[in-house]
Each structure stands twice: as C-alpha cells, then as structure tokens.
Amino acid sequence: MRTEPHPDLIITGARVRLAADRWAEAVAVRDGRVAALGPHDEVRALAGPRTEHVHAPGGLVLPGFQDAHVHTPFAGRNLLRIWLNDLPDRHAYLDAVADYARTHPDEExxxxxxxxxxxxxxxxxxxxxxxxxxxxxxxxxxxxxxxxxxxxxxxxxxxxxxxxxxxxxxxxxxxxxxxxxxxxxxxxxxxxxxxxxVVPLPGQDEWQAAILAGQAHLHALGITGWQDAWVTPDTQLAYQALAADGRLTGRVVGALWWERHRGLEQIDDLAARRESGRTVNSPRSHLGSGFFPTSVKIMTDGVLENHTGALLEPYCDGCGGVSDNHGLTYVDQDTLTAALVQLDALGFQVHQHAIGDRAVRNALDAVAAARAANGPGDRRHHLAHLQLVQPEDVKRFAELDVVANLQTYWAQTEPQMDELTIPFLGPERAAMQYPFADLHAAGARLAMGSDWAVTTADPLEQIEVAVRRIDPENRGNVPFLPAQCLSLDTAVDAFTAGSAYVNHDDQAGSLRVGARADLVLLDRDLFEPGFLPADATVELTVASGEVVYRLQ
Missing domain, CATH: 3.10.310.70 (Diaminopimelate Epimerase; Chain A, domain 1)
Known part of the structure; x- marks a missing residue:
C-alpha cells in the first residue's frame, strides 16, 4: 500500500461497503479519488500531518447516493418561498401562506x-x-x-x-x-x-439560489449526484453557471424537458442545448463531475389520483361501477415512437414518466421501436414511477435493456392511496401496484429516485419503504403489497450503483480505488440485524473528495 503523498481524508472505525458481502475497515481519499481501502491499521498508517482523520466506530460508509429523478431547482425555489410539504393540514397551509404574504408585501x-x-x-x-x-x-x-x-x-x-x-x-x-x-x-x-x-418567471439569480438551496438539502442527506428530471432553458443556464464557477458540487445529469405542445421539430433545439452544455467546464471536470444535459424527459401521462394516468381499461367510478375515462396520453404514440427513434439515433438518453399501465406499455413500445431502428447502444433509457405495470410488460424491461427508475417511498399505505387511488382502480389493478420485486426477479436493472419535492428526498426513508413497504413514520401500519419488498442489498445498490448507471457515471456508484471519492458516512450500520434504515443519520457527505456536508 502506497504511503505518499498523504491522503486528504481517512475514515476508520466504520464498516465500508464495497458490494454485497464485501467490506473494508477503512477508506482514504486523496485528490478527489478513493486512494485506499483496507484494514484499519494500514489505512491509518497512511495519514500525514494534514490528513483529516474521522473515526466513526459503529458507523457505515457507502458510496454517495445518487437520485435518478429529482426536481432540485423547483424544490429549492419552494424552500426559499412557501414550503408546504412538511405541514400537517389545510389550516397549517393557510397560516403559512398568510405569513408569507404578510412578510413579503412587495411581491407581485x-x-x-x-x-x-x-x-x-x-x-x-x-x-x-x-x-x-x-x-x-x-x-x-x-x-x-x-x-x-x-x-x-x-x-x-x-x-x-x-x-x-x-x-x-x-x-x-x-x-x-x-x-x-x-x-x-x-x-x-x-x-x-x-x-x-401568466406567473412571472424567476430570473437567473433566483434560479441559481434555488439550485444551491436544493443542493445543500440533498448533500445533507448523503446525495452526491442526481438527474434533474425537468430542465428548462432557464434552469439549464443556471446549472451551467454554477458548474463553471465551482458552486455546483454535485454531479448532475440534466433531462431536457420535452414540450408536449410541440412536435419532432424541437429535437434540433434539444441537440443544440446539449452541445452548449458540452462547452462548460467545471473545476471538477477531471473527476467526471459537473453538469451534463444529455437526457430528454418525456411526460407520457399524468397521475392516478386525479385520473390523468393513462390506463388500458377505464377507471372505476369509486362506487363499484366503471367510468369511461382512460386517463390522458400527453404524447400520441406515433410521435412518441418517432421521438424515441430520433433521440436514440442522436445518442440521447430518454427518461420517460410512466404511471399507468397504458403509459408503461406505450413507453416500452417506443423504446422497442428505437432498438429495432438503431440497434443496441449504451443510451440507458429509463422509465420512472411505474405505479401500474401489467405482468406481461414486467419482463420487457430486461429484454429491452430499459432501467426501472423506482420512486419507492410511494409504495406504502397512506390516505391518498386509500381514498383517491384504490377505489378508482378496483381490487385487481390495485394489487398490481409498484411491482419492484417482480421487476428485479425478471432481471430489470433498478435505479431509485425521490421525485423530490413530491415526497421526501431522504434516501434512507426511501430504502426503508423499499424493504418494508411501510411508512417509516407509521411503522405499525400494515405493509403495502409486501410480496414486492426488495432486499436491503438490492435497495442500497439501486440508490447507488443503479442510479449512477442511469447517469452514465462510471466513476461512482461503488467504492473502489481510483474511483471518484463520492461517499456518505452514516452513524449506524444499516446491515446490522434488526436495524431500520430511516433511524440512521448522515454524519458526513463527500463529493469529488470535498466534504460538502458535516453534521454539526
């Protein structure tokens, strides 16, 4: 083991997860990369007079989490304005709005x-x-x-x-x-x-502040990289400015927003935006970090709660009958197929929102057409949400090499599910929701993302729901379709290596010597028997070798 130059940081005392059933006792970081992994004494011996030494007995070191579907600028903007996500009811919402209006009298x-x-x-x-x-x-x-x-x-x-x-x-x-x-x-x-x-658009200063607020929140949760699933021209410019001057410390893939009211003519614009992003250098570019507008996000349907998710069979009417509503398809199938074929040929990854079973089938059909037209490639197309998937479509993910991008926190019993979803799906379809274990068993590659600020950005809470199908704040609840639980190893891999794969980030996702030093230190070991993931706390987040969050 080399001893010079000395590491910038070593972590000892905590177990270091390299892969399922593969562990080290300590890790060293130098010049933005993992410099050493090994026994405690050997790694500690590398320390020099300026090396920061963190000793964390009982803790756990994981690769930095990567969120494969998040809305950082929009969440950050709400954090800086009116943040209702954590409030308990309508009355609290109104109090928050009234308080903000009173303290911001000049806002239009x-x-x-x-x-x-x-x-x-x-x-x-x-x-x-x-x-x-x-x-x-x-x-x-x-x-x-x-x-x-x-x-x-x-x-x-x-x-x-x-x-x-x-x-x-x-x-x-x-x-x-x-x-x-x-x-x-x-x-x-x-x-x-x-x-x-109609609503006034934010300026560049506000968008940059929003991204920085969102980034700080994500880093505090151990997240070192993400895919922004709704990048507009304005938020792209804000990301690129932050990357260029070094304030963007997370590695970000931008999914450029497909405008549903336009057609295939927008592909030239998307390609031009991708090219403009390639000219932006980050101080961490040599480590494979920065902002990469290399994906395109297509919203194919809505959501089930307001009956806009696209279904193969119509919604129930909530009273034992059947309606005539099949939900909404935002991009017609011919356009969706042509878009996938052309974007795939241009080397774009396509990130599709697909909630209902008709949306999932349409999205898979479009990818199949791209594969048939262009042959195999390394695009790493993915479908997000996947609330309702027909059994015959589950196996197609592996067959088409489509990544299943899971928002696992949604797979729990809660009022929205009980009151606004299940009565309008009926018992047969309701029992098919969020088939995570079936997708994994069928060989699908899994990634995980929060869809923050839709729900929590905390990977530990999401991992706990993935393995238990129960709300971490209401652990006495009945598990929601528990046959679809994932193992802890599978869930952790999905939120690290799986999401890194989606993001074409081959320098992260696992801890190995020479990889970019993106890692998170937890105060407890998730893999100890009887321990629940959401009870852990992030003590340290390291992105590209830089400490970007430290628990005070």
Missing amino acids: WITGGGWAMEHFPGGTPRKEDLDAICPDRPVFLFNRDVHGAWVNSKALELAGITKDTPDPADGRIERDPATGEPTGTLHEGAAYTVNER
Missing part, C-alpha cells in the same frame, strides 16, 4: 407549493380559502406531485379563466357542478399553462 405573486391532496375533499382545494387571506394579489401553489395547482380568484382573473373557458386537451379546470364556475384547482395542463404564461 404569492407562489410556492407542496400541499397534499388528501387534506381536501376530493383532493381539490378551493379558491375561497386563499381569497380570505390574500384577496388582492394572485396566489399560485403547485401541489406536492406538481400535477395540479391551487389558485385564488385573482390568479384566475389574471389568467382569464372563467366558467366559459374550455378545459385544455391535456388538463382540467375543476368547476362547481351547479354553476360551472372554476373552484380554484387546476389539473395538469391547465396548471402548467398558467404557470408558464
């Missing part, structure tokens, strides 16, 4: 988000509640899953939405059944149109 619009549908009858909040606390300024609040918005009367007025306004093809305006008046909830495209065309 009151914006933020994170409200949960379960706290409102039918999942749809009303404008009157917001009117009572903010009658003179528009309020626009995305819900937690960013598939709907809660607005007040002033926002509806500025958007020109009245009872005579038709629903857009890709969304719905919630209306009073007696009068037809908009009630204050906008679904899908109705919300996105107002957000994009």
Whole structure:
C-alpha cells in the first residue's frame, strides 16, 4: 500500500461497503479519488500531518447516493418561498401562506407549493380559502406531485379563466357542478399553462439560489449526484453557471424537458442545448463531475389520483361501477415512437414518466421501436414511477435493456392511496401496484429516485419503504403489497450503483480505488440485524473528495 503523498481524508472505525458481502475497515481519499481501502491499521498508517482523520466506530460508509429523478431547482425555489410539504393540514397551509404574504408585501405573486391532496375533499382545494387571506394579489401553489395547482380568484382573473373557458386537451379546470364556475384547482395542463404564461418567471439569480438551496438539502442527506428530471432553458443556464464557477458540487445529469405542445421539430433545439452544455467546464471536470444535459424527459401521462394516468381499461367510478375515462396520453404514440427513434439515433438518453399501465406499455413500445431502428447502444433509457405495470410488460424491461427508475417511498399505505387511488382502480389493478420485486426477479436493472419535492428526498426513508413497504413514520401500519419488498442489498445498490448507471457515471456508484471519492458516512450500520434504515443519520457527505456536508 502506497504511503505518499498523504491522503486528504481517512475514515476508520466504520464498516465500508464495497458490494454485497464485501467490506473494508477503512477508506482514504486523496485528490478527489478513493486512494485506499483496507484494514484499519494500514489505512491509518497512511495519514500525514494534514490528513483529516474521522473515526466513526459503529458507523457505515457507502458510496454517495445518487437520485435518478429529482426536481432540485423547483424544490429549492419552494424552500426559499412557501414550503408546504412538511405541514400537517389545510389550516397549517393557510397560516403559512398568510405569513408569507404578510412578510413579503412587495411581491407581485404569492407562489410556492407542496400541499397534499388528501387534506381536501376530493383532493381539490378551493379558491375561497386563499381569497380570505390574500384577496388582492394572485396566489399560485403547485401541489406536492406538481400535477395540479391551487389558485385564488385573482390568479384566475389574471389568467382569464372563467366558467366559459374550455378545459385544455391535456388538463382540467375543476368547476362547481351547479354553476360551472372554476373552484380554484387546476389539473395538469391547465396548471402548467398558467404557470408558464401568466406567473412571472424567476430570473437567473433566483434560479441559481434555488439550485444551491436544493443542493445543500440533498448533500445533507448523503446525495452526491442526481438527474434533474425537468430542465428548462432557464434552469439549464443556471446549472451551467454554477458548474463553471465551482458552486455546483454535485454531479448532475440534466433531462431536457420535452414540450408536449410541440412536435419532432424541437429535437434540433434539444441537440443544440446539449452541445452548449458540452462547452462548460467545471473545476471538477477531471473527476467526471459537473453538469451534463444529455437526457430528454418525456411526460407520457399524468397521475392516478386525479385520473390523468393513462390506463388500458377505464377507471372505476369509486362506487363499484366503471367510468369511461382512460386517463390522458400527453404524447400520441406515433410521435412518441418517432421521438424515441430520433433521440436514440442522436445518442440521447430518454427518461420517460410512466404511471399507468397504458403509459408503461406505450413507453416500452417506443423504446422497442428505437432498438429495432438503431440497434443496441449504451443510451440507458429509463422509465420512472411505474405505479401500474401489467405482468406481461414486467419482463420487457430486461429484454429491452430499459432501467426501472423506482420512486419507492410511494409504495406504502397512506390516505391518498386509500381514498383517491384504490377505489378508482378496483381490487385487481390495485394489487398490481409498484411491482419492484417482480421487476428485479425478471432481471430489470433498478435505479431509485425521490421525485423530490413530491415526497421526501431522504434516501434512507426511501430504502426503508423499499424493504418494508411501510411508512417509516407509521411503522405499525400494515405493509403495502409486501410480496414486492426488495432486499436491503438490492435497495442500497439501486440508490447507488443503479442510479449512477442511469447517469452514465462510471466513476461512482461503488467504492473502489481510483474511483471518484463520492461517499456518505452514516452513524449506524444499516446491515446490522434488526436495524431500520430511516433511524440512521448522515454524519458526513463527500463529493469529488470535498466534504460538502458535516453534521454539526
């Protein structure tokens, strides 16, 4: 074992996970890379006078977590404005909005988000509640899953939405059944149109601040890299500026947003944006870190809770009957197939949102067409969410070399599932949700992502749900379809090596000498019998050899 030059950092005392059933006692970091892995005494002997030595008996060192599906700029912006995600009910939401409006009297619009549908009858909040606390300024609040918005009367007025306004093809305006008046909830495209065309856009300074706020939150949870699943031209510029001056300390793949109201002509624009990103150098570029706009995100359907997720058979009506609603398909199949073929030929990875079983099948069919047209390649296409997958489609992930990008925290019993999902799927389809174990058994490669700020960004909470199918905050709950639990090894690998694979990050995802030094130190060993992952705490996060978070 080499002794010169001395490491910048050594960690001893904690078990160091190299792979399933492979361990080291200590790790050394030098010049941004893993310099040594081995017995405690040998690694400790490498230390010099300037080496930082962290001794963590009983702890665990893992590769840095990578989040394969996250919305860092939008989550960070809410953190800096109105953050409703952690509040318990409607009354707390209104208190937070009122407080923000009172303390920010000069802001033209009151914006933020994170409200949960379960706290409102039918999942749809009303404008009157917001009117009572903010009658003179528009309020626009995305819900937690960013598939709907809660607005007040002033926002509806500025958007020109009245009872005579038709629903857009890709969304719905919630209306009073007696009068037809908009009630204050906008679904899908109705919300996105107002957000994009009426709500003032943030400037570059605000986007950069939002990304930095989000990055700090992710680093505190042990996350050293991520794929941003909704990169706009403005957020791309913000990422590139932060990468160029060294403030972007995580390694980020940008999934460039496919605009559903445009067609194949936008592919030239996406290719130009990718090329512009290639010219940006990061101080950590030599370590394989920086910002890489090499993926394209296509939203193929909505979500099941508001009945916009695309289904092969129609939704139930919640009362034992069947409706005529199959959900929404945001990109028609011919366009989706042509897009996959062309993007794949250009070397793009495609990241598809697919919630309902029809969306999953359509997405897989499009990848199959790209494979047939272009032959095999290393694109690492992936499908995110996968709430409802027909058994005959499970095996196609491995056959087509499509990565299953899992948001495991959603696979638990909670009010939204019980009240807004299961009654409208019926028992047979409800029992098919989130088939993680089946996908793994069929040979699918697994990655994991949070979809933060839809739900928690904490990998430890997500891993616990993956292995138990129970909310970590309500451990007495009945497991949700427990036959689909993953092993702890599989879940940890998915949130490290699996997501690194999706991100084409071959310098991370596992701890080995010479790899980029992305790692996380936990205060407890997840692999000790009887220990639950969400009880662990991140003590140290290292990205590209730099300590980016330290527990105080």
